[in-house]
Amino acid sequence: MFNRNYKEKTIESVLFSVSALTVVILLLICLFLFRDSLLLFKETSLLDFLTGKFWYPTSVNRQFGLLPLFFGSLIVTAGAILFAVPLGIASAIYISEIAHPKVADALKPFIEILAGIPSVVFGFFGLVILVPAVQNTFNLPTGQTALTGSIMLGIMALPTIITISEDAISSVPSTIKQGSLALGATRWQTIYKVIVPAALSGISAAVMLGMGRAIGETMTLMMVTGNTAVIPSFPGGILDPVRTMTATIALEMGEVPQGSAHFHALFAVGTVLFTITFLINLIADLIKNRYRFKVD
Amino acid sequence: MELSSKVYEKDHKSIRAQGGLSMGLNARTNERIAFTLLTLSAMTVAGFVVIILAYIIYNGYSVISIEFLTEMPRMRMTQGGIYPAIVGTVLLIIGSMGVALPMGVMAAIYLNEYAGETRTTWLIEMAINNLAGTPSVVFGLFGLALFVKYVGFGSSLLSACLTLSLLIIPVIIRSTQEALIAVPNEYRDSSLALGISKWQTIRHVVLPAAIPGIITGSILSIGRVAGETAPILLTGAAYFLPRLPDSIYSQFMALPYHLFVLATSGTNITQNRPIQYGTALVLLSIVLGLNIIAVLIRRHYRQKLQI
Numbered sequence: 251m252f253n254r255n256y257k258e259k260t261i262e263s264v265l266f267s268v269s270a271l272t273v274v275i276l277l278l279i280c281l282f283l284f285r286d287s288l289l290l291f292k293e294t295s296l297l298d299f300l301t302g303k304f305w306y307p308t309s310v311n312r313q314f315g316l317l318p319l320f321f322g323s324l325i326v327t328a329g330a331i332l333f334a335v336p337l338g339i340a341s342a343i344y345i346s347e348i349a350h351p352k353v354a355d356a357l358k359p360f361i362e363i364l365a366g367i368p369s370v371v372f373g374f375f376g377l378v379i380l381v382p383a384v385q386n387t388f389n390l391p392t393g394q395t396a397l398t399g400s401i402m403l404g405i406m407a408l409p410t411i412i413t414i415s416e417d418a419i420s421s422v423p424s425t426i427k428q429g430s431l432a433l434g435a436t437r438w439q440t441i442y443k444v445i446v447p448a449a450l451s452g453i454s455a456a457v458m459l460g461m462g463r464a465i466g467e468t469m470t471l472m473m474v475t476g477n478t479a480v481i482p483s484f485p486g487g488i489l490d491p492v493r494t495m496t497a498t499i500a501l502e503m504g505e506v507p508q509g510s511a512h513f514h515a516l517f518a519v520g521t522v523l524f525t526i527t528f529l530i531n532l533i534a535d536l537i538k539n540r541y542r543f544k545v546d
Numbered sequence: 547m548e549l550s551s552k553v554y555e556k557d558h559k560s561i562r563a564q565g566g567l568s569m570g571l572n573a574r575t576n577e578r579i580a581f582t583l584l585t586l587s588a589m590t591v592a593g594f595v596v597i598i599l600a601y602i603i604y605n606g607y608s609v610i611s612i613e614f615l616t617e618m619p620r621m622r623m624t625q626g627g628i629y630p631a632i633v634g635t636v637l638l639i640i641g642s643m644g645v646a647l648p649m650g651v652m653a654a655i656y657l658n659e660y661a662g663e664t665r666t667t668w669l670i671e672m673a674i675n676n677l678a679g680t681p682s683v684v685f686g687l688f689g690l691a692l693f694v695k696y697v698g699f700g701s702s703l704l705s706a707c708l709t710l711s712l713l714i715i716p717v718i719i720r721s722t723q724e725a726l727i728a729v730p731n732e733y734r735d736s737s738l739a740l741g742i743s744k745w746q747t748i749r750h751v752v753l754p755a756a757i758p759g760i761i762t763g764s765i766l767s768i769g770r771v772a773g774e775t776a777p778i779l780l781t782g783a784a785y786f787l788p789r790l791p792d793s794i795y796s797q798f799m800a801l802p803y804h805l806f807v808l809a810t811s812g813t814n815i816t817q818n819r820p821i822q823y824g825t826a827l828v829l830l831s832i833v834l835g836l837n838i839i840a841v842l843i844r845r846h847y848r849q850k851l852q853i
Binding site for chain 1: 576580583588590599601653655661675676682683685686688691715743744769773819822830841
């Protein structure tokens with residue numbers, strides 16, 4: 251009996267150690283990103299990095315200013331969210347409240363196909379179809395613009411937004427819904443005055459996670475946004491080429507001598523990116539927990 | 547909502563008629579417009595899927611042949627096949643799943659069967675959520691700093707596999723947890739009531755019932771490994787390598803990175819289009835084929851498990 255208990259305890263400890271490894275991995279990511287980033291600040295001050303307006307990593311007077319890349323990511327993500335959030339929430343409402351159950355059952359896995367398509371295939375599709383289309387529509391010198399990136403990114407964020415909002419909407423207790431219908435409200439009035447407000451925290455979490463997905467996307471944007479590291483003007487900049495933080499890392503890391511200031515600058519960009527997505531995930535988590543409490 | 551008690555006394559039809567004058571008529575029109583818009587939105591999203599799939603399949607299928615799948619690229623990648631890229635992708639899948647699957651399943655078993663609601667559990671759950679939301683290019687940077695540089699595996703298949711395994715561990719943990727939760731507690735209780743130890747119960751009762759869910763999650767992660775580009779770009783994928791990797795320390799070609807290279811930095815990008823379409827179609831077929839298998843397995847077993 252003692253032997254058996256001992257074995258059970260050992261197994262439990264092993265399993266615990268493996269799951270605790272996830273925390274270790276997260277800490278290691280922080281450690282290694284920070285370690286290589288900090289070396290940049292021997293050359294450039296943190297303030298110059300965070301508020302610098304120019305990203306000239308290879309010229310003689312090299313400058314590592316984050317702002318062009320940060321605003322590049324911001325404008326592309328904002329465009330994607332503007333387009334994907336209304337479309338995604340509307341689709342989620344359709345699937346959970348309006349569609350015939352059989353239609354909904356077919357539509358859900360079909361839309362989830364979008365989540366499975368590799369980002370490089372999205373990028374390729376954007377490059378051969380959307381880039382020329384944007385160029386011709388707006389009569390531009392190049393179709394590789396922030397707008398092109400926003401549209402592709404919006405499509406890619408849709409499955410995240412739809413799946414999570416749909417979950418939130420269908421977990422609104424049916425008693426609330428029936429109460430509203432029994433009072434004589436139409437189905438649409440019930441949806442926008444009762445169901446959507448009740449599911450709002452879940453929907454917000456969906457938007458946050460969609461945003462997290464969008465801001466971290468790399469390959470698609472590298473292929474369709476033109477990769478020009480200039481602070482985009484607003485709102486006209488949506489039709490200019492931009493370069494995001496993610497694309498910068500992936501594009502430049504291959505040509506950088508390891509251990510150079512440029513190498514460390516790319517790690518610093520990665521650290522900023524990691525911090526942003528970390529915060530977004532944390533907020534989404536907090537919203538979700540509040541929402542769970544509310545439904546109980 | 548504006549119904550007064552007076553109206554309430556009347557019969558159903560007249561409520562409608564009266565309500566129709568004050569709000570009902572407008573409300574019905576609004577409803578019709580809103581429902582049409584909502585339906586259109588969902589159809590638009592479904593339309594995106596159709597257009598993207600149809601376009602790649604239509605342009606790619608004529609390129610696919612046995613030679614295309616089994617030959618080395620030739621003439622600066624303007625001719626020949628994509629064999630080394632296919633092999634590279636398969637090796638990445640085997641390597642990263644070999645690491646991530648056992649770790650992910652073990653972590654999920656602990657979280658679902660052993661862990662209480664403690665601070666440590668909360669910390670682990672939070673770490674998993676954050677890993678799941680961390681951009682893949684950040685994993686690439688981490689892999690570069692830790693495996694390529696610090697540990698000294700160099701730019702290699704090994705570094706790329708380890709980096710990708712970190713990326714999919716959260717996916718495997720989450721899907722395994724879901725599979726374990728779906729196993730009814732009656733299974734555990736009956737086994738424990740027979741005097742069988744906790745681990746034996748998990749090993750012989752809970753896990754077998756959760757296998758389909760675990761397989762589904764694994765297949766989805768395989769799709770993820772096959773499609774990821776940014777992490778392998780930083781940790782070991784080669785721009786062009788007309789031979790197979792000879793050890794875990796050598797560089798390799800992989801389908802997604804090959805497509806990226808062909809589409810953006812080849813010598814004759816427009817002339818190369820057919821090979822690009824073919825590569826995109828092969829990649830898409832692998833990833834979507836795996837997704838469809840996963841969905842089918844999930845459907846098949848979901849009905850079986852319900853008591």
